[in-house]
Amino acid sequence: MEFFLQVLLNGLVVGSIYSLVALGFVIIFKSSGILNFAQGEFLLLGAYVFLAISSAHAPIGAALLLTFAFSAILGLVLERLVLRPLIGEPIISVIMVTLGLSSLLRAIVQGIWGTDTRPLPSVFSLDPIQLGPLPIARGYLYSAGCVAVLLVVLTLFFKYARPGIAMRATADSQQVALSMGISVRRIFALSWSIAAVVSAIGGILLATMRGGVDGSLAILGLKVLPAVIVGGLDSIGGAILGGLLIGVLENLSGGYLDPVFGGGVKEVAPFVALVLILMVRPYGLFGKVRIERV
Amino acid sequence: MRSGEFHTSYRADMAIFDTARARRVLAVFLVVLFAVPLVGSSYWLDVLNRAAIAVIAATGLNILTGFTGQISLGNAAFLAIGAYSTAYLAAHGVPFFAVIPASGILAALAGMVFGVPSLRLKGLYLAMATLAAHFIVEFAVTHWDSVTGGVNGTSVPPPSVFGLALANDRTLAFLILPVCILTLWFAKNLFRTRVGKAFVAIRDQDISAEVMGVQVFRFKVLAFGVSSFYVGVAGSLLAYHARIISPENFPLSLAIDQLGMIIIGGLGSVLGSILGAIFLTLLPEVLRLLTSALSGQFPALVQLFAPLKLGVFGITIVLFLIFEPDGLAARFRRIRNYFRLYPFSY
Numbered sequence: 001m002e003f004f005l006q007v008l009l010n011g012l013v014v015g016s017i018y019s020l021v022a023l024g025f026v027i028i029f030k031s032s033g034i035l036n037f038a039q040g041e042f043l044l045l046g047a048y049v050f051l052a053i054s055s056a057h058a059p060i061g062a063a064l065l066l067t068f069a070f071s072a073i074l075g076l077v078l079e080r081l082v083l084r085p086l087i088g089e090p091i092i093s094v095i096m097v098t099l100g101l102s103s104l105l106r107a108i109v110q111g112i113w114g115t116d117t118r119p120l121p122s123v124f125s126l127d128p129i130q131l132g133p134l135p136i137a138r139g140y141l142y143s144a145g146c147v148a149v150l151l152v153v154l155t156l157f158f159k160y161a162r163p164g165i166a167m168r169a170t171a172d173s174q175q176v177a178l179s180m181g182i183s184v185r186r187i188f189a190l191s192w193s194i195a196a197v198v199s200a201i202g203g204i205l206l207a208t209m210r211g212g213v214d215g216s217l218a219i220l221g222l223k224v225l226p227a228v229i230v231g232g233l234d235s236i237g238g239a240i241l242g243g244l245l246i247g248v249l250e251n252l253s254g255g256y257l258d259p260v261f262g263g264g265v266k267e268v269a270p271f272v273a274l275v276l277i278l279m280v281r282p283y284g285l286f287g288k289v290r291i292e293r294v
Numbered sequence: 295m296r297s298g299e300f301h302t303s304y305r306a307d308m309a310i311f312d313t314a315r316a317r318r319v320l321a322v323f324l325v326v327l328f329a330v331p332l333v334g335s336s337y338w339l340d341v342l343n344r345a346a347i348a349v350i351a352a353t354g355l356n357i358l359t360g361f362t363g364q365i366s367l368g369n370a371a372f373l374a375i376g377a378y379s380t381a382y383l384a385a386h387g388v389p390f391f392a393v394i395p396a397s398g399i400l401a402a403l404a405g406m407v408f409g410v411p412s413l414r415l416k417g418l419y420l421a422m423a424t425l426a427a428h429f430i431v432e433f434a435v436t437h438w439d440s441v442t443g444g445v446n447g448t449s450v451p452p453p454s455v456f457g458l459a460l461a462n463d464r465t466l467a468f469l470i471l472p473v474c475i476l477t478l479w480f481a482k483n484l485f486r487t488r489v490g491k492a493f494v495a496i497r498d499q500d501i502s503a504e505v506m507g508v509q510v511f512r513f514k515v516l517a518f519g520v521s522s523f524y525v526g527v528a529g530s531l532l533a534y535h536a537r538i539i540s541p542e543n544f545p546l547s548l549a550i551d552q553l554g555m556i557i558i559g560g561l562g563s564v565l566g567s568i569l570g571a572i573f574l575t576l577l578p579e580v581l582r583l584l585t586s587a588l589s590g591q592f593p594a595l596v597q598l599f600a601p602l603k604l605g606v607f608g609i610t611i612v613l614f615l616i617f618e619p620d621g622l623a624a625r626f627r628r629i630r631n632y633f634r635l636y637p638f639s640y
Contacts, residue, residue, distance in 0.1 A: 085616045092359060093615050100607070101612060225425065226422075267433070282414040
């Protein structure tokens with residue numbers, strides 16, 4: 001029972017990070033219908049930029065703000081230069097362009113910072129906190145806190161704020177949104193910069209918890225995909241729940257099945273779950289069902 | 295003097311060679327191609343073999359993604375299935391002319407299984423399901439030690455013809471090139487048949503295709519099967535060529551490379567798969583030559599080679615998608631028509 005609780009708790013806290021990263025995917029998908037395969041590189045770039053700024057002896061707070069500003073501008077620039085020319089192109093082109101972008105960004109990061117793991121200045125202390133009988137890493141609590149705050153903010157944003165409503169309208173139908181006076185271009189740009197900032201937060205949290213930043217951080221961009229899909233690509237709540245579900249599933253299956261298969265179950269279990277869930281519910285648990293007409 | 299293309303019958307419209315000259319040019323090209331292994335250096339023969347294998351795999355992917363419109367990120371997995379089938383069968387003494395089709399069939403079966411979700415999934419969601427297929431196969435390959443040798447990999451005995459082992463690139467080219475040409479010839483003809491036209495109909499509008507009497511599910515699964523057969527054959531040749539295969543030979547980036555090939559070459563074009571595969575196989579080699587040539591002036595370049603390769607790949611994909619979305623095949627066609635109709639091209 002102790003083991004089960006520990007595994008469950010680990011799953012939940014890891015899942016909260018997945019939720020955070022998944023949010024970045026959903027924000028872009030919700031407005032522009034693009035699944036950004038370069039999300040992992042956004043995490044990576046956020047962490048490295050934070051590292052670069054803070055190693056220039058900037059105070060932590062200022063470094064964080066500058067990193068967010070950089071990410072926001074990065075999102076804007078990429079949307080303008082790379083994604084906008086592809087509006088209206090088939091989905092394979094859009095998938096491929098984000099894959100190409102991910103190679104390019106990873107190459108830039110490798111070229112500048114190399115492949116060694118670099119320690120990040122600590123944003124918070126790494127001592128675990130006792131939660132009843134179970135120890136829990138402090139970083140996970142912060143990330144859970146960030147997720148909770150972002151969940152509330154983003155839900156309110158999409159429900160009440162004008163740009164948020166405009167983003168939903170754009171996702172629903174770009175033509176109708178345009179005819180209602182919404183600047184679809186501005187909405188896309190906005191969603192990319194918000195997603196880049198959310199990813200930078202995730203990247204910094206993760207890198208701090210892992211004790212440093214290196215290229216393997218970007219793999220998370222792929223690992224989170226099952227969470228995004230399971231929750232449904234266009235549901236904020238779904239992304240968060242999906243992240244938690246996948247985190248728990250990963251740790252439970254790893255904890256109990258790894259001895260049977262000799263390791264590695266943790267990596268593959270989310271994808272098995274992904275296939276099964278897609279078979280039953282093709283749009284994820286909370287995704288909007290699209291009715292197709294010819 | 296020619297001033298345009300004027301087909302007066304369906305037969306002429308469907309013909310593979312629209313002029314007798316095209317036929318002659320191809321014949322000369324083939325003769326030259328088969329002369330290359332007799333004279334080439336071992337380095338360039340290695341490149342030639344890898345390019346030919348990539349052409350087969352890219353053609354397979356193009357049948358599925360370019361012609362049928364089903365996005366697949368699982369190509370590396372199907373390559374792995376083909377390669378490991380070959381390793382297993384060849385180690386048990388099966389001759390290569392049986393091993394290659396058998397590997398293709400095994401990959402095709404796996405492809406059809408992973409194609410079943412395409413009944414309900416489209417676009418992004420299908421891409422995700424095939425991505426899942428990649429990770430599941432990778433897991434199986436790493437953990438099924440008795441067949442695959444696990445993370446250490448397994449070795450493949452060379453194919454032999456009448457007791458003569460095809461153990462180097464020069465001799466192997468005479469196995470790989472004919473298989474490559476055979477598969478291309480089949481692919482080119484496939485799209486003149488009912489099946490091929492059904493594939494294209496599904497890509498253009500699957501619901502309309504269904505209304506017009508195409509059994510969408512059956513043909514989607516068939517497309518997965520045909521495509522994976524190609525990829526399995528490519529995997530089989532890859533195993534014979536690499537001689538030692540391990541899970542590291544089949545990373546996700548390989549699947550992305552192959553998607554890059556058909557994007558750069560041109561979606562829905564057999565010629566495009568050829569051009570794209572050759573382009574992306576040569577790109578790292580050219581980069582390697584450039585960096586070694588420039589390493590005298592810029593010694594730092596040697597260290598930067600890995601990120602440079604990755605970055606050039608990324609930027610090539612992005613630039614092609616933005617500026618030449620129809621790929622090299624369309625560019626080739628435009629240039630050819632310009633000269634063919636000269637001076638009356640307008």
